[in-house]
Amino acid sequence: MSGSRSPISIRREDQSQLLNEEWPRQAAPNNSKPRAASTSPRPDDGILSYRKADCFFPTFQPTNLLSPVAYISAESANRTGSTLKKAVEHLSNPNTISLGGGIPLSDFFPIDGISLRPSSFDNVETREKTSSQTTLHATKHDIADDTSVYDLSVALNYCPGYGSAQFMRWIIEHTEIVHDPPYADWQCSMTIGNTSAFDMCLRMLTEPGDCILADKYTYSSSVETAMPLGVKCRWESSSSESTWIARWNPAEHNNARKPSLLYVIPTGQNPTGTTQSLQRRKAIYRVAQKHDLIILEDDPYYFLQMDEYGSTASEIQSPVEFFKRLVPSYLRLDIDGRVMRMDSFSKVVSPGARLGWITAPAQLIERYKSHSDVSTQSPSGLSQLVFFKLLDEHWGHEGYTRWLMHLRKQYTMRRDFILSACERYLPRQIVSWEPANAGMFQWLKVDWEQHPNAKDKIADLIEEEIWLESISAGALVGRGSWFRSSKDVPCNEVFYRTTFAAAPLPKIEEAIKRFGEAIHKVFELKEKS
Amino acid sequence: MSGSRSPISIRREDQSQLLNEEWPRQAAPNNSKPRAASTSPRPDDGILSYRKADCFFPTFQPTNLLSPVAYISAESANRTGSTLKKAVEHLSNPNTISLGGGIPLSDFFPIDGISLRPSSFDNVETREKTSSQTTLHATKHDIADDTSVYDLSVALNYCPGYGSAQFMRWIIEHTEIVHDPPYADWQCSMTIGNTSAFDMCLRMLTEPGDCILADKYTYSSSVETAMPLGVKCRWESSSSESTWIARWNPAEHNNARKPSLLYVIPTGQNPTGTTQSLQRRKAIYRVAQKHDLIILEDDPYYFLQMDEYGSTASEIQSPVEFFKRLVPSYLRLDIDGRVMRMDSFSKVVSPGARLGWITAPAQLIERYKSHSDVSTQSPSGLSQLVFFKLLDEHWGHEGYTRWLMHLRKQYTMRRDFILSACERYLPRQIVSWEPANAGMFQWLKVDWEQHPNAKDKIADLIEEEIWLESISAGALVGRGSWFRSSKDVPCNEVFYRTTFAAAPLPKIEEAIKRFGEAIHKVFELKEKS
Known part of the structure; x- marks a missing residue:
């Protein structure tokens, strides 16, 4: 069963085309004592x-x-x-009997x-x-x-x-x-x-x-x-x-x-x-x-x-x-x-x-x-x-x-699907995004300063308001503030993380639609007719 | 498949016989505010x-x-x-769609x-x-x-x-x-x-x-x-x-x-x-x-x-x-x-x-x-x-x-087996033990002070000598000093840990025999004829 499969045929020659010539592959002049690979x-x-x-x-x-x-x-x-x-x-000798472990x-x-x-x-x-x-x-x-x-x-x-x-x-x-x-x-x-x-x-x-x-x-x-x-x-x-x-x-x-x-x-x-x-x-x-x-x-x-x-x-x-x-x-x-x-x-x-x-x-x-x-x-x-x-x-x-x-094909299809839903249901004057080019997440930026009460509220409160409104509408997304690496540095930005991995496609569309409804409501926008 | 098996019939009444009456099962007088179990x-x-x-x-x-x-x-x-x-x-509402994780x-x-x-x-x-x-x-x-x-x-x-x-x-x-x-x-x-x-x-x-x-x-x-x-x-x-x-x-x-x-x-x-x-x-x-x-x-x-x-x-x-x-x-x-x-x-x-x-x-x-x-x-x-x-x-x-x-029956048989091998092959004037009554290990004590050079050597060196001699003879056991909880406290004792879990029975016997030979050699004893 272990068979004699050989590894697939992509080898170093193919891969090295990916790196341009600038990238060093040899010992630099100021190198520490090089080791002989064959005896290492x-x-x-x-x-x-x-x-x-x-x-x-x-x-x-x-x-x-x-x-x-x-x-x-x-x-x-x-x-x-x-x-x-x-x-x-100490068990290198095959005749040794272990009562050790x-x-x-x-x-x-x-x-x-x-x-x-x-x-x-x-x-x-x-x-x-x-x-x-x-x-x-x-x-x-x-x-x-x-x-x-x-x-x-x-x-x-x-x-x-x-x-x-x-x-x-x-x-x-x-x-x-x-x-x-x-x-x-x-x-x-x-x-x-x-x-x-x-x-x-x-x-x-x-x-x-x-x-x-x-x-x-x-x-x-x-x-x-x-x-x-x-x-x-x-x-x-x-x-x-x-x-x-x-x-x-x-x-x-x-x-x-x-x-x-x-x-x-x-x-x-x-x-x-x-x-x-x-x-x-x-x-x-x-x-x-x-x-x-x-x-x-x-x-x-x-x-x-x-x-x-x-x-x-x-x-x-x-x-x-x-x-x-x-x-x-x-x-x-x-x-x-x-x-x-x-x-x-x-x-x-x-x-x-x-x-x-x-x-x-x-x-x-x-x-x-x-x-x-x-x-x-x-x-x-x-x-x-x-x-x-x-x-x-x-x-x-x-x-x-x-x-x-x-998998790549499946996730590409899902990424395309969520982006098409975003284009359909999210107000572009408020929500903007760079299309994801890998992984499972589409990151959405919200221009919180267009919030009707932006002058009286900090960004994090508006982030929470939208998030709760979205949950009320039936869509759970990730709050951008959860992902800040420095919790103690003030941050005037509002983002949401959405995934195209977890839900069936019709549910992804429905969730983006609901999230869009929440945005419309919080920003007091008219729904697209 | 989940079926309707009921738990086995040993219940608290049986178990409580194990504890004598002295052991408190009720709130002590100096108790902190008791909680009502039913509402806890x-x-x-x-x-x-x-x-x-x-x-x-x-x-x-x-x-x-x-x-x-x-x-x-x-x-x-x-x-x-x-x-x-x-x-x-936030997913308690079954209609909520998660794009969160x-x-x-x-x-x-x-x-x-x-x-x-x-x-x-x-x-x-x-x-x-x-x-x-x-x-x-x-x-x-x-x-x-x-x-x-x-x-x-x-x-x-x-x-x-x-x-x-x-x-x-x-x-x-x-x-x-x-x-x-x-x-x-x-x-x-x-x-x-x-x-x-x-x-x-x-x-x-x-x-x-x-x-x-x-x-x-x-x-x-x-x-x-x-x-x-x-x-x-x-x-x-x-x-x-x-x-x-x-x-x-x-x-x-x-x-x-x-x-x-x-x-x-x-x-x-x-x-x-x-x-x-x-x-x-x-x-x-x-x-x-x-x-x-x-x-x-x-x-x-x-x-x-x-x-x-x-x-x-x-x-x-x-x-x-x-x-x-x-x-x-x-x-x-x-x-x-x-x-x-x-x-x-x-x-x-x-x-x-x-x-x-x-x-x-x-x-x-x-x-x-x-x-x-x-x-x-x-x-x-x-x-x-x-x-x-x-x-x-x-x-x-x-x-x-x-x-x-x-399992209990199997391990009891194995415990009995290793002890019978110890009785047969280990010199009782040097090696002593309390029979294990649970688990996988038999602990052996060695009276290191009977070593021919005991006056010139510390216990740990004699422990090492016996251990290495045993490995040479083809039996690996655990050194007692490995298991000391306080490494920095001097300890004039020599122990070995043996397991009756890991080897087939004939090998357990052979390993104890070899360990016994090592003891005989180190302590310059005559083998039992």
């Missing part, structure tokens, strides 16, 4: 024993590679990891078998529905029977903090195919999703009282994760970020030291739906280089990139073309090893599985694992097994890419 | 809409109920929870169905193997089709921080059947296992620099979880704990304030394998009352309680008898609402599922949820669905209890 040891303790993809590993050298140790918090530096998990190292025998897991039926979906290229007849099976004995490398005896038992070696192989291959990080010692660790990974990264890379850099509007849960740790978000999103950081004055920020962490949602940003261009990414990467920042790249919507609204771009026909149209990630640009990228299956397979991964220099991954071993432990083995069966044994990388192409 | 609101936001078990709820009043707020850390007090998850409150439609989850085959096992009572013919199924449409209350459309999507309402109902029923907490406003939240729950509880209940009380030897991962948070473990396990805490002197403990948290593994303690008697639990509970301690009860081995080694106790015949023989938990004794109990499925169903739960006063559960909503999010929905199918729809509480009875 990879701390894998088992992960790589399942790797198929060694031959694909990049040979580029780190240039200004950070010393991650300089960024590590006291909490993380103090982590010793799990003594018991480390003891496994309280690890149950698989006889004591009361599930003998599990099966799953993958969905069928429109195959863009062949215009045919994929077959839905397949059923994938796992038992406790597939490894012993040599029918799979992963089975219930493994999935139902304890697992290293970075996840199972079996599914990790798929994740490393996927990361290399899609992002091909341009330095040698990158590594991955599974996570239980980006929210937990963000919490753990903050605990690894910040101290209480720190500020981190984030967009003016950003994912509200991230702000709510950071705040109790005593970590505040700050950013001036202008063309002069570099100048702004350069003149960081602790006295203006509760004595917080100059930030060392930049948090960014580069694709289909939550809540604004915008996607940073390659040019913008390079500019921000250079700021990060200049000011020694680590970039925490939170990118769950990466594969939901769409053509510009209204463009007549031809339909994507193949996985190779699909990858070519994606804006390169920060990880793809990361010649220094200063990016921690957080990937998630939540928006493209299932949020309920609580499964994602981070990619970063091996030293940061090692710190992450030393934390997960004594906290989250690992993602659910049942989630990992189901994903392994679907993504590795059933779809392979090519099949998964076709699923992503299917 | 339960903050359920949906959990309880699935409850079957309301009629079983206890009517006992809290007596010296703590104000949990006094114990909450600054980090936890600052938690606002998740704004986006709270927005769901980025929650994918179930059409975009590429799994149509999942099936599982439960294992058969020896049914103690009927002496028959349970049938293995059953297969349990779930699709995306079982709720719509009215064939189940839980399906893939729910399991594969986002979930509240305390877990799904569907499986939570089973957990609350189970907790009431087994522990029946004697105050009104207890609540549960699912966790992703006790290690993560411990990390989150420490962040809720301690500040950096604090000490917590723990056994002299305790679970090493717990110490390793606490240490990076700046939290140290301290305890003098003697009959005079109360006196010892009373004269807590911050100057002797790096200026740490008097501890407010007691961490205890009461059943089949890890690593020592001991189980606190009811009398001991009551004594410690009284210490906690006197010194205003919260008890963090970490009890993954609760159902692996065994008869004393060598006893001729008759075999357990029924679920009612099984429950009667269990020592009551701290939660069962908790008249004040000062216990946070951590339960786990890891040792009795599957560790790979990463599924457990905590039980505590509602105010503490609310703080826990405000954390999980912006970090762990929830246990895997696939794990929850599989457990729901097995525990609720297939086994019910009675079937699950019969599974636990089966």
